[in-house]
Amino acid sequence: MHISDGELRTYLDKELSAPELERVNAHLETCPSCQERADMLSKRAGYIRARLVTLAGHHDAHQIPIPTARAHFEERISIKENRTMLNKIFARQYRLAWAAIALVLILGLSLAFPGVRAIADSFLGLFRVQQISVVQVNPGNLPEQLGSSSQFEYMLSQDVQIEEQGEAQKVDDAAQAAQLAGIPVRLPTDIEGDQHLMVQPGVRATFKIDLPQVKSLLDELGQNDIDLPSSLNGATVTMELPTSVSASYGDCDFSSKAVEVTTGDPDRPSAGLSDCISLMQVPSPDISAPPGLDTAKIGEAFLQVMGMTPEEAAQFSSTVNWSTTLVVPIPQYGTSYQSVLVDGVEGTLIEQKLEDQPDQYLLLWVKDGIIYALTGPGKGATALKIADSLK
Amino acid sequence: MIVTSNGLKGNFTPGEEHAGGFEAIFQEHWPKIYGVLYSLVGDHLEAEDLALETFWCLYQRPPKDHRDISGWLYRVATNLGFNALRSRKRRGRYEEEAGRLSLHGSSAADPSIEVERHEAQERVRQVLAKMKPRSAQVLHLRYSGLSYSELAEVLEITPGSVGTFLARAEEEFERIYRRMEGE
Numbered sequence: 164m165h166i167s168d169g170e171l172r173t174y175l176d177k178e179l180s181a182p183e184l185e186r187v188n189a190h191l192e193t194c195p196s197c198q199e200r201a202d203m204l205s206k207r208a209g210y211i212r213a214r215l216v217t218l219a220g221h222h223d224a225h226q227i228p229i230p231t232a233r234a235h236f237e238e239r240i241s242i243k244e245n246r247t248m249l250n251k252i253f254a255r256q257y258r259l260a261w262a263a264i265a266l267v268l269i270l271g272l273s274l275a276f277p278g279v280r281a282i283a284d285s286f287l288g289l290f291r292v293q294q295i296s297v298v299q300v301n302p303g304n305l306p307e308q309l310g311s312s313s314q315f316e317y318m319l320s321q322d323v324q325i326e327e328q329g330e331a332q333k334v335d336d337a338a339q340a341a342q343l344a345g346i347p348v349r350l351p352t353d354i355e356g357d358q359h360l361m362v363q364p365g366v367r368a369t370f371k372i373d374l375p376q377v378k379s380l381l382d383e384l385g386q387n388d389i390d391l392p393s394s395l396n397g398a399t400v401t402m403e404l405p406t407s408v409s410a411s412y413g414d415c416d417f418s419s420k421a422v423e424v425t426t427g428d429p430d431r432p433s434a435g436l437s438d439c440i441s442l443m444q445v446p447s448p449d450i451s452a453p454p455g456l457d458t459a460k461i462g463e464a465f466l467q468v469m470g471m472t473p474e475e476a477a478q479f480s481s482t483v484n485w486s487t488t489l490v491v492p493i494p495q496y497g498t499s500y501q502s503v504l505v506d507g508v509e510g511t512l513i514e515q516k517l518e519d520q521p522d523q524y525l526l527l528w529v530k531d532g533i534i535y536a537l538t539g540p541g542k543g544a545t546a547l548k549i550a551d552s553l554k
Numbered sequence: 555m556i557v558t559s560n561g562l563k564g565n566f567t568p569g570e571e572h573a574g575g576f577e578a579i580f581q582e583h584w585p586k587i588y589g590v591l592y593s594l595v596g597d598h599l600e601a602e603d604l605a606l607e608t609f610w611c612l613y614q615r616p617p618k619d620h621r622d623i624s625g626w627l628y629r630v631a632t633n634l635g636f637n638a639l640r641s642r643k644r645r646g647r648y649e650e651e652a653g654r655l656s657l658h659g660s661s662a663a664d665p666s667i668e669v670e671r672h673e674a675q676e677r678v679r680q681v682l683a684k685m686k687p688r689s690a691q692v693l694h695l696r697y698s699g700l701s702y703s704e705l706a707e708v709l710e711i712t713p714g715s716v717g718t719f720l721a722r723a724e725e726e727f728e729r730i731y732r733r734m735e736g737e
Contacts, residue, residue, distance in 0.1 A: 169718025178702040178717070204721060211724050214731065215697035217675050218593040227602055232584050239606045240613065 166190055171201045175208060328406075329364035336360070344406040346446055346533060353552030354440065356412035366404040371397065407445035414438035440539030440549065446532055489534070503543070505550045506530055512543045526550055579623055580609060587631050590698050594635040594682075596675055604634045625707025628700070632691045632708075639683040681731045689723035696720055
């Protein structure tokens with residue numbers, strides 16, 4: 164019996180099993196017509212190969228790094244799952260990315276900042292910052308209603324009292340800033356651009372917790388499995404944010420920055436910020452609440468609102484000391500972080516790489532009771548160089 | 555929705571035989587799925603788009619049996635890729651591509667060589683687009699380096715029939731290619 168074309172083709176590709184190979188070899192030795200077909204198939208395969216290989220082998224130069232691809236995939240999910248709400252979704256994604264940075268960056272600015280930051284602040288309570296820890300969260304999981312929740316607005320207006328202690332002031336030099344703020348002010352020397360120094364007054368915020376209301380808010384956000392201790396009800400939390408000093412360089416617009424972060428075009432969150440380098444220094448906020456409050460429990464609730472499962476939240480929570488650690492949520496994709504040595508202490512460098520946007524860094528560290536937050540365009544190395552030039 | 559370390563919540567339920575879940579599959583298979591699509595469509599943006607679409611299909615409607623995940627991905631990716639090729643307005647697209655190449659220049663010392671190479675690639679793509687889908691699939695994947703057993707997974711056939719498919723596909727390719735050359 165003759166050998167089929169398929170078997171001959173397999174033979175040419177050396178994909179036959181040993182017994183098959185033996186049989187085919189034996190047959191070919193005695194069968195000129197099969198040998199002829201094998202030659203024809205071999206010639207054709209060569210003809211095809213010569214043409215098809217022109218397609219192969221050139222993709223390496225264009226290969227997309229897996230983390231980039233993964234980040235793009237995350238965007239794809241958002242688009243697919245919310246095709247009809249495309250803009251909203253992007254707004255939501257970037258809002259959290261920026262809110263996470265803003266959370267720290269504009270600690271010293273007004274509390275009149277909707278959504279994420281306020282709820283974060285209220286949960287972050289009860290601590291004095293001695294260290295900073297980063298937790299990666301998935302912004303896609305942030306409840307979309309957070310920014311527009313009527314419950315939330317009601318809570319803010321009803322329950323939070325904010326007293327600002329004075330007006331923001333522009334000052335000329337470090338000595339003047341130090342005098343007004345009551346902290347030693349240090350400024351980078353290795354930096355270009357005009358310097359703008361602002362002293363932001365302290366803020367005192369008082370928040371009385373209405374537990375049923377918080378629970379109905381969480382229900383509205385689809386987070387009804389968050390377990391809040393009943394001791395929270397009626398508790399008064401006071402947060403004192405000390406006077407802070409901001410130094411900015413380059414193309415910055417500090418007066419409208421807070422507004423821009425929250426209400427600017429969400430597709431271009433970096434507009435107006437991309438060429439601005441700014442350094443903020445502020446003593447740790449002082450937060451007090453009735454004793455006996457389980458801070459770890461509240462921290463876990465906060466992490467769940469930020470998108471973690473209860474198990475993940477508990478796991479992370481067990482690794483930090485909530486009374487001394489400022490937990491900074493950063494988006495899981497497009498953002499990376501690492502511990503770095505900065506200014507003689509251990510700091511955290513967060514780098515954000517989003518498509519079609521300039522890279523941004525946020526460098527955070529705590530030294531001698533002062534929180535430093537340095538942000539600007541470019542790579543982390545730039546941030547470290549600037550930070551190490553503080554005088 | 556949160557992406558957990560052991561897979562995706564929602565539509566993707568990691569099977570026992572795939573403890574790594576979606577995350578691990580993505581990490582492992584992205585480069586080759588992207589690569590095979592890039593060689594097929596010749597445009598990195600389009601290739602990425604199609605690769606993302608492939609993984610979206612996996613995320614959305616994962617196959618019941620995770621053992622053949624690689625074959626499944628290749629199958630979906632090349633189906634999407636050939637659909638894209640076939641729906642291309644070939645002539646217009648081809649000229650646009652060639653124009654872009656000659657404008658931007660290339661790493662080759664002689665740009666005309668690069669343009670020629672590009673023309674050759676486009677001709678191969680046009681032939682593949684005219685072939686029966688499964689024939690085009692087996693041919694492209696075979697010359698992208700897949701083994702017979704991998705091809706069998708993609709085509710959902712026994713490894714013993716891969717040679718038959720391949721021989722037929724090569725015959726079809728040569729016929730259409732020569733006819734186009736004669737045109």
